[in-house]
Amino acid sequence: MAHDESQGVEKAQQPSSGLAVAIDDPVQNPGLPPHRERITDQDPKAAKRAERTIYTLFYVSVAASIWAVAAYMLFPIEDMEFTSIRHNNMFIGLGIAFALLAIGVGAIHWSKTLMSDKEHVEERHPTRGTVETRDGAVEVFEKANEESGFGRRKMIRNSLFAALVASILPGVTLFRGLAPHDGQSPVALLKQTMWTDGEHLTRDPDGTRIRASDVTLGSAFHVIPETLAGLSHSDGYLEEKAKAMVLMVRMRPEQLTEREERKDWSYDGIVAYSKVCTHVGCPVALYEQHTHHLLCPCHQSQFDVSDEAKVVFGPASRPLPQLPITVDDEGYLIAKSDFTEPVGPSFWELH
Missing domain, CATH: 2.102.10.10 (Rieske [2Fe-2S] iron-sulphur domain)
Incomplete structure (x- = not known):
């Protein structure tokens, strides 16, 4: 009789649903995969080619912005002719589109080829406006400047500034169409x-x-x-x-x-x-x-x-x-x- 009771206890201890029992050991963090260096990290010539490509794209953006301004003058919408209006919209639109596209492609190419791509883990912590926090923010900006090369890659930096400034010119030029054309207020x-x-x-x-x-x-x-x-x-x-x-x-x-x-x-x-x-x-x-x-x-x-x-x-x-x-x-x-x-x-x- 005692033997039967012990068997009943053993059956009661077994999982009835067939689910696996919990494992005592937690899943280990596999960590980050091994870092793979890019060709621009290994070959200085490749890095130089990437740099030339980037600032060329930025200068292409400058040229496209200038073309948009020129198109506004070459195809005046004030003529009220269908062909002139169509050319005005098309060429100004193409100039603005290429200007913004070149900035975007250049910035992405810069980040993928020359900026630092080292993986890192940033722990979450409460944000506090202490002196240490502000000093840390300054350090982050300085490190970002160092890793991106923004401070030392003058051709890229200057061409980016030129492209951003030039990209505003077509929009400013279009405001001229709101002004009277015969000198009257x-x-x-x-x-x-x-x-x-x-x-x-x-x-x-x-x-x-x-x-x-x-x-x-x-x-x-x-x-x-x-x-x-x-x-x-x-x-x-x-x-x-x-x-x-x-x-x-x-x-x-x-x-x-x-x-x-x-x-x-x-x-x-x-x-x-x-x-x-x-x-x-x-x-x-x-x-x-x-x-x-x-x-x-x-x-x-x-x-x-x-x-x-x-x-x-x-x-x-x-x-x-x-x-x-x-x-x-x-x-x-x-x-x-x-x-x-x-x-x-x-x-x-x-x-």
């Missing part, structure tokens, strides 16, 4: 549009005249000057439209909040405002009938049409310019004058 260019006294308000883009009776409560009309509809693209249609485009809406006259000097700028609840957002110039074309708000889809600026298009939300810093309107003898809507202030973004200090 932006304020003078945008203060005058095609709206004049007696100019008919017409539908965009077909140029159909609009009767006041056709504008129902809550409706919104995209409007251009009648003279604009007769222009061709070669005569500056797009440039003039970008300044003169208007959004016209109608609400009950008692819903309008108007200053005394502007009470005759609207007609029977019909108001017209520039569609050019005063933030960065996007077209403000989304009208919310219940709130009387105009929304700019680019950066979500909102303007209250019932209160002289004042800014109620978003980054725009001034109201939309209002176009004074009335009707002619036949009931068609006409402008009483041009805008009384420049249209467009307020970052040009137009207010």
Whole structure:
């Protein structure tokens, strides 16, 4: 009987699931594999070739940046010809792409062939702003400088600096396209549009005249000057439209909040405002009938049409310019004058 009990105890001690029992000895850290030296570590000539390759790539980047600037001048986008615009975009884009690509390839080649590639283990430790920590950081930078050769490889260092500085030039050059090309200031260019006294308000883009009776409560009309509809693209249609485009809406006259000097700028609840957002110039074309708000889809600026298009939300810093309107003898809507202030973004200090 005792023999049977001992057998039962032995069976109870055996694992019932068939899983292996835990091993007492932990897995040993195999360590890092043996370091393999690169060809540039073994052969000084190979290292010299790698160095020449690197600074050549950096100087290629400089040349590509200069080419991008030259392409901007050789293929002026201001000509507004399809071929010139296509060449401008293509050659400037290629110059910038090769400039950045050469910097990237050169930096990677530098790190893989000449910078130190010794493996090391860095123990984690709490970061403390002690004197010892700061001294250690300085030591790390000094060691990195020594291992990368940044301080002693002057050709690589100088060519990298030249490539980085040159890579900025194409972007700076492109800003020239934002400036006026005939010597006029932006304020003078945008203060005058095609709206004049007696100019008919017409539908965009077909140029159909609009009767006041056709504008129902809550409706919104995209409007251009009648003279604009007769222009061709070669005569500056797009440039003039970008300044003169208007959004016209109608609400009950008692819903309008108007200053005394502007009470005759609207007609029977019909108001017209520039569609050019005063933030960065996007077209403000989304009208919310219940709130009387105009929304700019680019950066979500909102303007209250019932209160002289004042800014109620978003980054725009001034109201939309209002176009004074009335009707002619036949009931068609006409402008009483041009805008009384420049249209467009307020970052040009137009207010």
